[in-house]
Amino acid sequence: MPWGLAARRPGPGRPRARLRPACSRLPPVPSSPRRDTVGPGPAVPAPPVPYPARPAGQGECVIPPQDLRSSPAESGGAPAVELRGITKRFPGVVANRDVDITVRRGTIHALVGENGAGKSTLMKILYGMQRPDEGTIEIDGERVALRGPADAIGRGIGMVHQHFMLADNLTVLENVVLGAERLHGIGARARRRVLEISDTYGLGVRPDVLVEEIGVADRQRVEILKVLYRGARTLILDEPTAVLVPQEVEALFGNLRELTAEGLTVLFISHKLGEVLSVADDITVIRRGTTVATVEPSATTPRQLAELMVGSELPTPETRESTVTDEPVLTVSGLRLTGLDSGGVRRELLADIDFTIHRGEVLGIAGVEGNGQAELVEAIMGIRDPDGGRITLDGTDVSHASTRRRREGGIGYIPEDRHRHGLLLEAPLWENRMLGHVTERPNSSGGLLTARDARADTRRIVAEYDVRTPGIEVTAGSLSGGNQQKLIVGREMSHRPKVLIAAHPTRGVDVGAQAQIWDQIRQARHEGLAVLLISADLDELIGLSDSLRVMYRGRLVADADPARITPEELGSAMTGAASGHLEHHAPDEGPRAPAAAEGHEGQEGEEAR
Amino acid sequence: MTTLLKRVDREKLVLALAAPLLAVVTALAITSAVMGLTGDNPFRAYQVMVDFGSKSDSQVWIINKAIPYYLSAVAVAVGFRMNLFNIGVDGQYRVAAFFAAVVGGALTLPGFVQIPVIILVAMACGAIWSGIAGYLKATRGVSEVITTIMLNFIAGSLISYFLQEGRLAERDENIIHTPDIPDSSHFFEFSTQVQPIHGTVVIAVLAGIAYWFLLGRTRFGFDLRAVGRSQPAAEASGVSVTRTVITAMLLSGAVAGLVGMPTLLNESGNYGNDFPEGIGFTGIAIALLGRNHAVGMGLAALLWGFLERTGTQLEFEGYPQEIVGVMQGIIVLSVVVAYELVRRWGLRRQQRLVGEELAARAAGTGPRSTDDQDPAEVSA
Numbered sequence: 001m002p003w004g005l006a007a008r009r010p011g012p013g014r015p016r017a018r019l020r021p022a023c024s025r026l027p028p029v030p031s032s033p034r035r036d037t038v039g040p041g042p043a044v045p046a047p048p049v050p051y052p053a054r055p056a057g058q059g060e061c062v063i064p065p066q067d068l069r070s071s072p073a074e075s076g077g078a079p080a081v082e083l084r085g086i087t088k089r090f091p092g093v094v095a096n097r098d099v100d101i102t103v104r105r106g107t108i109h110a111l112v113g114e115n116g117a118g119k120s121t122l123m124k125i126l127y128g129m130q131r132p133d134e135g136t137i138e139i140d141g142e143r144v145a146l147r148g149p150a151d152a153i154g155r156g157i158g159m160v161h162q163h164f165m166l167a168d169n170l171t172v173l174e175n176v177v178l179g180a181e182r183l184h185g186i187g188a189r190a191r192r193r194v195l196e197i198s199d200t201y202g203l204g205v206r207p208d209v210l211v212e213e214i215g216v217a218d219r220q221r222v223e224i225l226k227v228l229y230r231g232a233r234t235l236i237l238d239e240p241t242a243v244l245v246p247q248e249v250e251a252l253f254g255n256l257r258e259l260t261a262e263g264l265t266v267l268f269i270s271h272k273l274g275e276v277l278s279v280a281d282d283i284t285v286i287r288r289g290t291t292v293a294t295v296e297p298s299a300t301t302p303r304q305l306a307e308l309m310v311g312s313e314l315p316t317p318e319t320r321e322s323t324v325t326d327e328p329v330l331t332v333s334g335l336r337l338t339g340l341d342s343g344g345v346r347r348e349l350l351a352d353i354d355f356t357i358h359r360g361e362v363l364g365i366a367g368v369e370g371n372g373q374a375e376l377v378e379a380i381m382g383i384r385d386p387d388g389g390r391i392t393l394d395g396t397d398v399s400h401a402s403t404r405r406r407r408e409g410g411i412g413y414i415p416e417d418r419h420r421h422g423l424l425l426e427a428p429l430w431e432n433r434m435l436g437h438v439t440e441r442p443n444s445s446g447g448l449l450t451a452r453d454a455r456a457d458t459r460r461i462v463a464e465y466d467v468r469t470p471g472i473e474v475t476a477g478s479l480s481g482g483n484q485q486k487l488i489v490g491r492e493m494s495h496r497p498k499v500l501i502a503a504h505p506t507r508g509v510d511v512g513a514q515a516q517i518w519d520q521i522r523q524a525r526h527e528g529l530a531v532l533l534i535s536a537d538l539d540e541l542i543g544l545s546d547s548l549r550v551m552y553r554g555r556l557v558a559d560a561d562p563a564r565i566t567p568e569e570l571g572s573a574m575t576g577a578a579s580g581h582l583e584h585h586a587p588d589e590g591p592r593a594p595a596a597a598e599g600h601e602g603q604e605g606e607e608a609r
Numbered sequence: 610m611t612t613l614l615k616r617v618d619r620e621k622l623v624l625a626l627a628a629p630l631l632a633v634v635t636a637l638a639i640t641s642a643v644m645g646l647t648g649d650n651p652f653r654a655y656q657v658m659v660d661f662g663s664k665s666d667s668q669v670w671i672i673n674k675a676i677p678y679y680l681s682a683v684a685v686a687v688g689f690r691m692n693l694f695n696i697g698v699d700g701q702y703r704v705a706a707f708f709a710a711v712v713g714g715a716l717t718l719p720g721f722v723q724i725p726v727i728i729l730v731a732m733a734c735g736a737i738w739s740g741i742a743g744y745l746k747a748t749r750g751v752s753e754v755i756t757t758i759m760l761n762f763i764a765g766s767l768i769s770y771f772l773q774e775g776r777l778a779e780r781d782e783n784i785i786h787t788p789d790i791p792d793s794s795h796f797f798e799f800s801t802q803v804q805p806i807h808g809t810v811v812i813a814v815l816a817g818i819a820y821w822f823l824l825g826r827t828r829f830g831f832d833l834r835a836v837g838r839s840q841p842a843a844e845a846s847g848v849s850v851t852r853t854v855i856t857a858m859l860l861s862g863a864v865a866g867l868v869g870m871p872t873l874l875n876e877s878g879n880y881g882n883d884f885p886e887g888i889g890f891t892g893i894a895i896a897l898l899g900r901n902h903a904v905g906m907g908l909a910a911l912l913w914g915f916l917e918r919t920g921t922q923l924e925f926e927g928y929p930q931e932i933v934g935v936m937q938g939i940i941v942l943s944v945v946v947a948y949e950l951v952r953r954w955g956l957r958r959q960q961r962l963v964g965e966e967l968a969a970r971a972a973g974t975g976p977r978s979t980d981d982q983d984p985a986e987v988s989a
Contacts, residue, residue, distance in 0.1 A: 095964070381845065382847075383844060383845060402847065402849065403844070403845070403846070403847040403848075404847030404848070404849075405847075406847075407846075407847045408847075413845065415845055420839070420841045420842060421841050421842050421844075421845040422842060422845070423839075423842060424835060424838040424839050424842055425838075425839070426838055427834075427835075427838055431831075434831060435835060435842065435843075435846045436845070436846035436847060437846075438828050438831050438832065438835075438846070439828060439847075444828045444831075447827055447828050447829070448826055448827055448828070449825075449826055449827060449828060449830075449831060451826075468963075469963055470962045470963055470965065474959045474962065474963060475956065475959060477956075478956065478959045478960040478962075478963050479963060480963075
């Protein structure tokens with residue numbers, strides 16, 4: 001979530017603060033005990049009712065008249081996509097139940113829900129990769145049966161996957177044309193078409209550059225172009241912002257708005273509520289496989305959305321007392337690191353890094369990704385050997401110690417990319433519990449593994465950290481992202497680290513798990529843990545940190561007091577616009593103690609303040 | 610939850626049995642079809658094979674044949690477990706056996722000293738030979754597939770350079786070989802009613818146990834497997850990938866060094882130009898067939914021996930001699946395909962179980978069934 005600003009920009013198209021689906025409410029059906037109603041029950045006096053729950057088996061969520069909107073693209077005509085009563089069962093589990101979604105043409109429709117809520121299955125159904133057991137799909141008012149992605153593409157539905165499917169060693173043009181040679185050939189005609197699409201929607205694609213030479217945001221645009229090239233009128237984007245930095249997210253949203261301005265329709269899957277609120281025209285919340293509400297962004301807050309997603313009120317954040325002591329745990333001084341860039345030139349990656357983290361202190365590092373944060377973590381973890389400077393852990397110089405020695409010395413590590421650096425996806429949970437701590441109890445003793453103890457301890461972690469799994473013999477790869485992260489947090493915390501290096505600890509994690517992870521970090525901090533927190537989520541940084549530093553081009557250029565800084569001010573320092581000690585500039589606004597004290601609140605953006 | 614756990618465990622067992630069963634049935638079906646197409650009667654062939662293969666002299670032959678196969682498979686499997694493809698076992702064991710034979714032929718020590726010396730020389734030579742590939746991989750990033758293949762050829766040339774009269778070998782009619790090792794340095798044998806079983810079977814069993822123990826039960830084994838599963842994750846967890854790569858290659862080579870020992874110490878007593886070649890490649894097939902599992906590879910090695918033994922008999926019965934090669938190929942393919950299918954099926958099942966678990970928790974048994982909180986608060 002970039003600083004969640006655009007969300008509440010009142011526009012002519014969003015005149016009212018009202019939730020849209022006025023679903024008539026039926027009493028809960030006894031046969032479906034899982035359904036929980038969030039709306040007021042009969043006994044409760046009903047003040048402004050935010051979200052009427054959709055009762056089971058009741059498929060008619062009334063979509064308000066189209067004239068609520070001003071966009072010309074949607075005047076009259078059937079909705080671009082209409083899903084009615086979609087149910088998909090896998091043996092033993094219902095992935096989707098009675099899902100109803102209406103996507104109006106020319107709009108950005110967001111689908112939000114926790115990991116594992118059934119968003120992906122639903123999109124696979126719409127993209128023809130899965131067939132629903134019940135329910136109907138209508139595209140442009142016509143009822144269709146999709147037998148595969150080819151059918152969906154034929155109907156003008158395209159999907160941009162979360163993980164890009166591009167060949168690095170081909171050019172952008174070749175990637176776009178690959179597999180669709182029949183449309184416009186592979187020569188000048190194809191190139192013309194690609195440029196035409198690129199210009200129409202402001203994608204700014206350079207057709208002759210190798211994909212390996214372009215950045216993540218550009219790759220995403222190529223993926224979008226690929227889909228458009230194949231004639232898509234409705235685009236499904238699966239968590240498109242997960243890989244982007246705030247500026248790129250804004251640019252993507254600009255692109256999406258251009259698409260809808262041209263009459264295309266975008267279905268946007270996400271669990272970043274701030275983003276959803278800033279870009280979507282409609283938001284459908286999905287929980288436990290079914291749609292619970294469709295809301296208008298202007299009429300809801302991130303907090304309300306989050307509560308709809310998890311189906312319960314979020315835990316209220318405790319007020320925070322400072323636990324910072326004056327005992328230094330991790331001291332970094334004059335750290336310098338150089339590395340070869342892709343052109344083979346030696347460049348300075350880190351320079352003059354100085355900081356000290358004390359017992360009970362959380363030091364947050366803000367910065368646009370790629371400014372040296374990953375390298376800093378690797379230098380502290382001993383994965384990269386620094387070219388200069390000292391790293392002192394609890395009085396011991398570990399500047400050039402091996403990763404294992406540092407871990408044994410009490411550094412816990414929550415890596416940025418848990419799939420690559422935090423887990424063995426094909427190994428069972430209990431072997432993952434050993435990873436990184438194999439030399440320590442209960443995992444081994446005297447060079448031999450103690451599998452029985454490790455298994456028992458894994459069971460404990462699963463129970464204590466609420467890792468949702470049928471057992472500890474399943475592979476880590478079959479858990480959802482949030483549960484994988486909970487396992488990692490549990491593992492690292494189980495060895496009572498002195499300092500925890502947490503790189504994007506809640507990235508790609510659903511709201512429920514996020515709150516839990518924050519609580520665990522707070523709890524450990526209370527018990528004297530020192531934390532180095534690196535995050536792209538500024539609200540998380542401000543909410544959790546005791547002190548903040550800003551990293552820019554490999555240097556720590558600014559520092560700030562999280563109690564007195566806003567995400568906007570921090571954001572401008574991240575672009576290199578400010579340095580030194582950042583002061584809050586609004587004279588009449590008091591210290592933002594509440595926001596700083598409430599991590600949860602922070603996560604949901606500005607609305608709460 | 611406990612019931613679910615049991616289910617997962619029972620499933621593991623079912624999966625473990627399903628794959629080999631599926632593989633055997635598929636292999637039999639395809640082989641029968643091939644024989645049917647070529648106009649032979651497959652069922653009579655199987656009858657011949659079973660009859661001949663179960664004779665006691667055949668059994669001894671099969672066991673003796675399986676010893677080097679098993680050792681070779683273990684050498685390959687050490688690499689496989691950490692995603693290293695050591696194709697060079699062939700060259701490693703030949704170099705190792707050659708120099709071990711040279712050393713053995715030059716010394717006349719008491720057997721209980723000389724046999725360990727010969728074995729250690731062989732292991733050291735094998736380790737050095739594979740260590741070259743390991744070093745290049747770890748420091749320069751050269752693919753071990755390339756280097757080990759090339760080292761096979763270099764090994765062949767090196768041996769033929771030294772295996773000449775006047776260098777390290779002597780001529781005995783048509784065969785050029787290294788000087789014989791003294792009789793006292795021959796390995797013991799288990800006598801049976803027919804031919805004796807090679808005592809080196811003990812070495813194979815010990816190697817198998819060591820392999821199982823080292824990889825499955827020790828910290829080093831965990832590190833090695835972690836590197837095999839995900840190099841970046843292993844590195845972040847504190848494993849030195851460079852050191853693990855080199856160690857694994859050295860280990861693999863040392864085991865490869867043992868491959869030639871049954872022949873050298875129990876049969877030929879020297880390394881000549883008739884010394885068996887290609888066992889390193891057979892080892893790859895057997896490691897695949899046995900799924901890198903200590904017992905599985907043992908069974909696979911015996912199966913391989915059985916096929917080779919009975920193949921000769923099929924020839925006498927008028928079947929084309931290529932049929933056994935075809936069978937071996939089909940079996941390896943069936944096994945690889947069957948295991949992959951069963952693995953995917955198991956993964957899908959597991960994911961579904963995880964989904965079920967989530968659904969069950971969501972149904973209200975889990976800790977997060979706090980949904981019926983005061984809704985007024987929600988809207989506040």
